Amino acid sequence: MSDYGHPLEFGSFITPAAADPTGVVALAALTEQTGLDLVTFQDHPYQPGFLDTWTLLSYAAARTTKVRLAANVTNLPLRPPAVLARSVAALDLLSGxxxxxxxxSGAFWEAIEAMGSPRLTPGQAVQALEEGIDVIRQLWDTGARGVVRVDGEFHRVVGAKRGPAPAHDVGIWLGAYKPRMLALTGRRADGWLPSLAYLKDGDLAAGNKIIDDAALAAGRRPADIRRLLNIGGRFDIPAARWAEQLTELAVTDGVSTFILATDDPDELRRFAAEVVPAVREAVAAERSGSRPAPAPPEPVTVAGRSPFTIKPTTDDGVRRSGTVVWDEQTRPTGPAPDPDRTYTAHDLATGRHLIQVHDGLRGELAQIHDLIDQVEAGTIDVGTARSHINTMTMRQNNWTLGTYCESYCRVVTTHHTIEDRSLFPHLRDADPRLAPVVDRLEQEHHVIHEVLEGVDKALVALVSAPGGIAALREAVNLLSDTLLSHLAYEERELIEPLSRLGMR
Incomplete structure (x- = not known):
């Protein structure tokens, strides 16, 4: 167990959408109004659909009075560290x-190159980041004698005058995942800021060990480094379960700052009102040694149950491609729900989560169409579009076991492992009438995988054949047809069984 004892903090992680700038700033103001501690924005200077993050931070700081603000995380390759140091100090002074x-250290290097910064290897990027931290800290250190002197391989600042100093000791938090970045965090940073969606089970503990070892070797205390975490999720699971999971992350993995990625004001309000107080109370009790034993589950009564009320997403029947990869008329149907059966709120939450996962995939599909529009318009190159697509959930998932299992263990239930991949066998065993449906869904998962490969091949072909945009459009249209049809079928057939049979 690693509880570093830092005071708990909670914040928001907001998309800096250029299409709705007033809405973005309103979410920042709402973060403060709900009593949260921190508001953060992505920083992707090469993304034309995003507001410039530092301009946005300045505007949001002027519209708030108490909440702290940060980029999550600043793209150093496109923001020279000497200028960045003075920008941070100036805004810190202006905001109190x-x-x-x-x-x-940088990602999406094709896009970074397109904006004028040279591509670096992973090792070079880490070295450049360490040099950048040297530049920033020296410029802020107005108590030191002499001028700034950093004669690095990637950043050379020799003779610059120091100052201004920020109004407070600004924390430097690194978005780190690999060993070299984690070691740099331990040596030089004030905080570790990964995203839970990119971590596997055990990564937090392993990362903490690397950071702690590097801190000790540098003569620092492991507790000098705050552990922050970007988290995702929606209120399709009870707030109490969220609180349990975050409390466990705090007392076991040392996380003391939880930053919720959402652009939904209602979810932000519920997080602040229901989850945050429960986590604060539970962690305080754990630290004092007086945490109460878990309450026994309340008995289920008829009054605590309700009919099945979840509506699956319907298939609108619109098809963009002339290619047909399966016969939808041959899809088997599972058993009809028992009209007399009732379900607890927990039962219904399990079913609703499937829709939540699917909505995320539908959103990614819309992003793919937008990326292709940008490629055709010439605002991004093919390599950048391919890099973005390859980081999406739908591309990372192998599609042989279903997106629900993968998302459930990696995003919502933080301590579940890949054993949840037994979902389909569990459904077959628990209700043999579902076997034909499960078999068909698995077959369609393989087809979707092949369709995704077709999109990737079309992207690769477009590099050598610029006239191949039509073939790429067709591949993406086929992906839309297959994915939207499949998700609607899967919801129609699995939402009720998941609510009735649960997870194993």
């Missing part, structure tokens, strides 16, 4: 000491 500095 409310700015923190999230830093990243």
């Amino acid at each position: 000491g409310r700015i923190e500095l999230g830093l990243g």
